[in-house]
Amino acid sequence: MLAVFRARNTEFFRDRSTFTWNLLFPFLLLLGFYYIFGQAQPMYKVGVLSEQDGYISRPVFMATKHIQFIPYGDLERGLAPLARHQIDLLIDIDRAQYWVNEESRKGYMAEQILAVRDPDFNRTVIRGSAIRYVDWVLPGIIGMNIMFSALFGVGYAIVRYRKNGVLKRLNATPLTALEFIGGQLMSRIVMVVIVGLVLLLGARFLLSTLMLGSLALLVLTMFMGALALVSLGLLVAARLRSEEFTGGLLNMTTWPMMGLSEVWFSLEGAPHLVHQISQLMPLTHLVQALRAIMVDGAGFVAISDHLAVLALMSAIFLAIGSMTFSWAADGR
Known part of the structure; x- marks a missing residue:
């Protein structure tokens, strides 16, 4: 047991990327939340x-x-x-x-x-139906669930396949990189959309949550958001071989989006820079589009800008991820 203990510690310290990330990420997270919430918050x-x-x-x-x-x-x-x-x-x-x-x-x-x-x-x-917090937060929870399932379900799995040599063996078959990536993406997208719908229907049945817009438009929005987030997961895992470092990068990706994409709370009154950074995150556009459909009954035109941004992000992430994708653990 002592020999295993020493070996694992040596492996951890020799993996400089993982070691550095475990030290650096908590400080980055702390500094980020200090900048946003460090001052005394108004009542x-x-x-x-x-x-x-x-x-x-x-x-x-x-x-x-x-x-x-x-x-x-x-x-x-x-x-x-x-x-x-x-x-x-x-x-x-x-x-x-x-x-x-x-x-x-x-x-x-x-x-x-x-x-x-x-x-x-x-x-x-004010006139109209009052919006409960559960109605407001449900789109954020659905978006957050899509984010975690998409990023970790694709990114972490691909790195594990690469590290275990599965990708290298698949490379010896007629399977092309495009076919492999396409199969991975479509499988995860279908699953996260199904889970999102189950969550939506369950909340509707148990808590009578709002659903004022089109269900078909909601499914389309989930699909576009899942595509962007799955593509981001592919980009993160395109060449990595360390599961620990991949987990750190995925956490770096998910935690800022959870804090800045209005999942749990509104950014109303936050600094302008925070709003600008938020608009660069795919989860922001997914959550805002879902919330507009479910809470405001918005149509396609009203959320078309969010869908366009998600489509553009998907194309960029897929293009870079496909070009840098590696089958083997040595980066070839």
């Missing part, structure tokens, strides 16, 4: 409509501590996040009017603070 988020400086015209309420004020250009853009519980209150400085979602507990508390600090505002309740 409430209030959207503001105003053509003038609200800190001058309404200094009492606007000076309230622990409230983040988020400017919006027009009423429609402000009502949408209010309905989804992404903000807690929406106020119009110029017209002394505010909107509240009565289903929001934080909205209720923000309204009480406004009533005490500045009682001149007139109250308006």
Whole structure:
């Protein structure tokens, strides 16, 4: 046992990529979340409509501590996040009017603070069905499940095949790289779409979650998102032979997407740079498209930009992954 213990430690330290990654990744993760969430987070988020400086015209309420004020250009853009519980209150400085979602507990508390600090505002309740958190978060959970199944189901499996010599033996058969990659991709895509539908139907049956859009469009969106994420998994695993290092790279890929793709929480009010980075992630476009279909009843035109980005990402990842793909563990 001691000999095995020593051998495994020696193997770990000699694998410089894995050793370095195990030391580096936690620090990268810590620094990233410090930048995004390191400052004191506000207790409430209030959207503001105003053509003038609200800190001058309404200094009492606007000076309230622990409230983040988020400017919006027009009423429609402000009502949408209010309905989804992404903000807690929406106020119009110029017209002394505010909107509240009565289903929001934080909205209720923000309204009480406004009533005490500045009682001149007139109250308006937003119309339409209230959106529960479970309705808002379900598309994120479906997208997250697709991401993990796609990346680890393809990337990790291919590296294991390469390390065990399976790919090298397959290379001696009439099977081409395109046929092998195509079979792997299609198998995983079909499976993750089926699992996503099971999750959707199960949540619909147990929790009566919202599904306002087209089921066919939802399946198409799942397919496009799975294709982009599976292609990303192929890109990561195109030449790697270390399972430990592959796991580290896949974690580096999945964790930022979980934090920045609005899976669990909204990025409303986050720094502009965070939003820009988020738009570079395939999971962001998948989750936003799924949420638009399920929660808003959006049609094809409304989510076409997300589908186009996913298609473009898939093409880029597939092209690079196919060109750099290696059958053998020695990189040939």
